Amino acid sequence: MQDRLDAYLDEPARHLPTLNAANGSHRQQRRERRMACVQLLRAMLSYLDLASLRVGVPQRDGGFMSLTLPFLARHAYLPVRRAERAMRDLLRAGLVTAQQRAERTQDGDYRGLASLRQVPAALFGAFGLSKWLRHERRKAIMRRYRAATEASKAGREHLRGSRAEAQASLALGAIAQRLQTQRRAHEVTGDRDEAIGRRIGVLRALHPDWDRERCYSVALSELE
Template sequence: MLTELMHRLGRYLDAPDVWLPSLNRANGRTRQQRTERSVACVQLLRASLKYLDLLTLRVGVPLTGGGMQNLTLPFLAKQAGLDLRRAERAMRDLQAAGLTSVRSRCERGKDGGYKGLAAIKYVPAALFGAFGLAKWLRHERSKAALRQERRAAADAKEGRRGTRDARDTREHARGQLWLAGMKNGIAGRGGRARPASAGTDEAAAAEFDRQVQIRAGQIKQADPSLSREACFRLARQQLAPPR
């Protein structure tokens, strides 16, 4: 859809007052916008559309950890094939025409001064409507919102799975150590081992069964095709202490 809008923007050059009258009069004069100025505006708009996020209509590059990297005007000017001075004039025209909104940003440095950051830029939905793409835009934004929801759900599920696996691993390791201690007894004086009592043997057996159940569940999750009996058999084999 963005490619189609980039293509349709060319219609403005043939009939400015028909397609984008607000841009045609952005210079505040009654005469038509000069051709080279019109071309610069169209080129800068096309460069912005290359990096447009459909869900937010924000110009930028998505970051891996979330958020978005804003793009500077010099970067967009290079993408549009314009020198910076002409790009600045085009950006002023686009803002005056309501075809781009810009929100300036800055950060405070350690010396107490302020440094400008790449401004946040948006393209209005009305631009798509002006070229007959309003319905298509709504459809694509709905799809983008659904994709974002699915990604968020998948990330949350993966996070819960990682937490559960880590907990099971810790429990398994602690159980193995506990079983080894119960089997061998606690070393007394002179390094000799005390035999475990009958009550201790029963506790060790119960803990072993619990660890077998946990491990069997992990095996089933890794390979759902295995039967319950096979999962428990493999779990017992893996957890059995070496002879």
């Protein structure tokens, strides 16, 4: 597409008549002005997202980063003022659409963002590339779909991994707590058995005629 734009430089009225007439004159668009429009179009095509035909960079989170006109002018090797005039011609000719955007700042004011620009499919059709564009767009959309599916799958696996890790951590914590409780109970039981044994010895010394069961019963009742 970038190569075929050269045809407009030689025959503007044949290939992109709306751009040729964008200056509102019956005369042919000046070559310098044509060159600026073609160079700016080529810069936008370098950053064209085929799936949406928007000019910019798709983001991993599903967002889209638009490009400023000074950025496009730099990649088109044009002064900003000349790029502005070329963009106005392209917009007037219907070869680019632009949506103004702004965001609200913390102090309540609004700050302008890079316009969201889009190239119509008819631009490719004007140079005999409609079939190619449909084919490549289908491929781009499928790539985007596969990437989204893989990202979603990776997210689910990460969530399952995190959940399993949390559950394992909780299970280990419960086991540790149970073992600690059992250890404390064993320690208490051991201390109690020792105290009962000592009391039985005292009772048997005081009451030689008592048997072991009676001494144990009395010692147990005293400790309780």
